[in-house]
Each structure stands twice: as C-alpha cells, then as structure tokens.
Amino acid sequence: MLKTALIEAAQAGAREILRFFNKEFKISNKQGVNNLVTEADHAAEKAIIDVIHNYFPGHQVLGEESGAIPKDSDYKWIVDPIDGTINFAHGIPLNCVSIAIEHENKIIMAAVYNPHLNEFFFAEKGEGAYLNDKPIRVSEQTKAINACLVTGFPYTYINMANGPLDIFERFVRKGVPVRRLGSAAIDLCWVACGRFDGFYEHKLEPWDSAAGYLLVKEAGGKVTDHSGNPFSVYQHKVLATNGRIHNEMVEIINNRKEL
Ligand code: IPD
Ligand code: CA
Ligand code: CA
Numbered sequence: 001m002l003k004t005a006l007i008e009a010a011q012a013g014a015r016e017i018l019r020f021f022n023k024e025f026k027i028s029n030k031q032g033v034n035n036l037v038t039e040a041d042h043a044a045e046k047a048i049i050d051v052i053h054n055y056f057p058g059h060q061v062l063g064e065e066s067g068a069i070p071k072d073s074d075y076k077w078i079v080d081p082i083d084g085t086i087n088f089a090h091g092i093p094l095n096c097v098s099i100a101i102e103h104e105n106k107i108i109m110a111a112v113y114n115p116h117l118n119e120f121f122f123a124e125k126g127e128g129a130y131l132n133d134k135p136i137r138v139s140e141q142t143k144a145i146n147a148c149l150v151t152g153f154p155y156t157y158i159n160m161a162n163g164p165l166d167i168f169e170r171f172v173r174k175g176v177p178v179r180r181l182g183s184a185a186i187d188l189c190w191v192a193c194g195r196f197d198g199f200y201e202h203k204l205e206p207w208d209s210a211a212g213y214l215l216v217k218e219a220g221g222k223v224t225d226h227s228g229n230p231f232s233v234y235q236h237k238v239l240a241t242n243g244r245i246h247n248e249m250v251e252i253i254n255n256r257k258e259l
Contacts, residue, residue, distance in 0.1 A: 013097035044081035080207035084183030100210035110211035138242035188212025
C-alpha cells in the first residue's frame, strides 16, 4: 500500500505540473532574489499531501512549501512538489515531483517523476532502483578526468573555501564536462541511471536530496557529504557518484589532489 500511495501521490503532483506548465500562473518570491514559488508549487504540494493523507491520515509530512506537518508516527513523507521551479517558470521541461518516505529515520522508498519526459524513477530500500519499471545501474567510469558531472548552485551564493565556483573551476579548467540542469532530484536520478558519473552540491534541503539519494544508493552508487562521511538528508552538502570515482571526487573537492 505504501508503494501504491507513493506512485499515486507523484502522479497527482505531476498532473498539477502539467496543468500549469507554459500557462499563466502567479509567481512570488521566497528568501533570496530568484528563489521563486509559483501557484503550481502550492497546487502540486496540496494534491500530493491529499493523496498521502487519504491513504495514511496519521503519517507525518515534511513539504517544501507547507513545512512540517507533525503527527505521532514513525513515517515521514518528504515532499518537493516541483524540483526545478526556475526551469518550470521558464517553460524548461526539466522539473519533477520528488517524494521520499522516511521510516524510523531511514529513507525506505522514493519516487521522482518528470512528466515532461515521462520518466518515473522509483526505488525501494534493498529492492533496487527503476526507471519506468526497468532496473537501472550507475555508470562504470573509473576516472574523474573522464567523467561527465553535474552540479547546481544555491540561490544565495556561499563564499567559502572549496565553494561552488572553486570546484566548478577545478573541473572546467581541466576540460571535464560539468552540467547544470537546475533540478537536484533529476541530477541524482541521472547519476542513478548512468547518464552522469557524479553530482555534487553545497546547499541542498531534505526535499531536494532525499528521494534521489535512495535512487543512487539502490542503483549501486555512493552518496556522502563532501568529506566522504555518511550522508544524512538533513545536512546540506551532497556528493553522489557511481562509487568508482567517489574517493577521487572527495580529494578533488577538498583540494587535496589535482585532477
Ligand atoms: C532547487 C533545485 C536546484 C538546486 C537548488 C534547489 P527548487 O530546488 O534542486 O537544482 O540547485 O539548490 O533549491 O527550488 O527548484 O525546488
Ligand atoms: Ca527543490
Ligand atoms: Ca521545489
């Protein structure tokens, strides 16, 4: 029943995305100059939470737009109704619904659905990762210098050693392709299915990373913070790779190794 509810919730959110995509909708600003939220984000989140609470009235929800809906339950649904809102607002078909289910502090099931490409990513802890019902695996690349990477930049730039632009520059100076799609959930899923060899970002929130994290793990990849420590969806720095280039990526990110 969890899986049925998760799939229905993702589909309900995606219907709202498609209903508003390339149409007129209200846009407002959150913190930071370009941190937008649209009418569609609110509508999609409402549709998703309605499905969740229809099936499981007692489950907790942590939604990007509604915040925490606490309940006395071991289950928490972590919801990003539209990951890639800026893309959405500009008519760029790289945005998705991202939903993860946490049980007793572990992510046990995840769905990321990009309805524009009709790509439905699903993973269950211990049961593998799937794209449109077909099993997916991470890539086999063994060297960072030959990798195809993806990253993202926060809305409020963080000035720090080994910050987003420092690391970007390190790779780009050596000719390593680093893409920037604008949806962390899609970035992670595209690592899971082997399109990218690695992804890193500095300031993600649980709703950006929780579902994609399980997808990468279940597809055979590795997810940690930028120092190689075990990953928690509640910390901001994410490094997700095919596993083979992981240690090298940690060294490069921390500027301990030249590419
Ligand atoms: C954003 C996207 C983007 C990432 C930002 C996130 P939103 O989520 O995942 O790729 O770089 O840090 O905030 O705002 O589109 O849901
Ligand atoms: Ca997001
Ligand atoms: Ca969002």
